[in-house]
Amino acid sequence: MQEAQVETILFISLSCLGDAIMTTPVLESLHRLYPAARIDIVSDRRSSAWYSHCPYRGRIFIKDKKLLLRGAPALINKLRKYSYDLIVDLRTDGLAWLLRGKRRLTKWTARPYGDHAVEKLMGIVRTLHGDAPIPPARMWITQADLDYADKRLAVLPPRPWLALAPAVGGRPERRWPAARYGDLANRLRDRFNAVILAGGPGEGAILSEAAAGIELPVVDVSDTSLLQIAAIISRADMFVGSDSGLAHVAGAAGTANVVLFSVDRPERVSPWRAKTVAILGADNDARNIPVAQVEAAVRRLL
Structure with missing residues (x-):
């Protein structure tokens, strides 16, 4: 997708802190590809603070596992209020297909760069990222x-x-x-x-x-x-x-x-x-x- 065609991205992250940090190279890659895009993030409450000062993020949606069916229905209801040019789902096998988006990248079509968890996660966006070096993990503190x-x-x-x-x-x-x-x-x-x-x-x-x-x-x-x-x-x-x-x-x-x-x-x-x-x-x-x-x-x- 061309840069001008992507203004809104939904980024569905992982839950545990270490896993969430290993998603940040993917997030950084998307920002480098689409620097003007607003990137909304789906996260768990315990790791959401990691993204709070990310300068190019939009909304943060919390998946509250204490709610009915581990919070999935409530999360879907929130997300369906918005439409995205690109949905990148690093977590689930099907959530992206229940949401409003023009293009979806999920684990189903991933082509991992290697055996490391980051290389597998980056494989989900390989069609966009190509052969460029994989970014480092990121930390945003004030x-x-x-x-x-x-x-x-x-x-x-x-x-x-x-x-x-x-x-x-x-x-x-x-x-x-x-x-x-x-x-x-x-x-x-x-x-x-x-x-x-x-x-x-x-x-x-x-x-x-x-x-x-x-x-x-x-x-x-x-x-x-x-x-x-x-x-x-x-x-x-x-x-x-x-x-x-x-x-x-x-x-x-x-x-x-x-x-x-x-x-x-x-x-x-x-x-x-x-x-x-x-x-x-x-x-x-x-x-x-x-x-x-x-x-x-x-x-x-x-």
């Missing part, structure tokens, strides 16, 4: 977020700082034991002056366990919003954590990162085109990753 980060981190000695994210949801084998994060920080005292403990609501106990033995100054930032913690991670010199949304935040922020994998394949879901060392635990269990191996990976990235 100066207010960066000012907040600087204020929270002002209690620490000067950089370099190590950001640790000990908490991760899901199966137990996804979580590297919290005490090992403290051990890791102590082994790296010659390279870092302080530790930032990153997490979210309800993760205080795990962060406290990680902090208990750390011999460096520590700040716990688990009480922050998504974009505030993204700004804080962008100020860190290194990030270490399990395969999670915060690992993708670090990648999008340009912070070097060591990501500890278990059930998922690193070659498929590592932070996209980031300065990353991925470590897969033996028997697909992050608890089997030795502290010494993580330490060596951090030192290799420094």
Whole structure:
């Protein structure tokens, strides 16, 4: 489609934070192809904040899974009030066909560029994107977020700082034991002056366990919003954590990162085109990753 023919785009994103961040190369590609187009976004509530300061977005529609049939009827009713020149559906097999659009691109006709999740998502828009390089993952934060980060981190000695994210949801084998994060920080005292403990609501106990033995100054930032913690991670010199949304935040922020994998394949879901060392635990269990191996990976990235 020619640029002049596309003024409105509907972009149906993914739900979890890490997955949503991996959709941003597709969003960036669409903007580069159609810079004057308004791009409305469908997102889940938990990841919608990631798009809030995207300069070329239009409306954000929330899919509320607490509603009837996981919010699908309510979402369709909202979306059918509008007509789009292009609908790009990265999530479902059929939603785009229930909406008003001139052209639809979905998983049915995707031609992946490779095995990574981003390369598969970009395959959905391959007929438009062509052979151009795939964009990096994007982060949109405001100066207010960066000012907040600087204020929270002002209690620490000067950089370099190590950001640790000990908490991760899901199966137990996804979580590297919290005490090992403290051990890791102590082994790296010659390279870092302080530790930032990153997490979210309800993760205080795990962060406290990680902090208990750390011999460096520590700040716990688990009480922050998504974009505030993204700004804080962008100020860190290194990030270490399990395969999670915060690992993708670090990648999008340009912070070097060591990501500890278990059930998922690193070659498929590592932070996209980031300065990353991925470590897969033996028997697909992050608890089997030795502290010494993580330490060596951090030192290799420094």
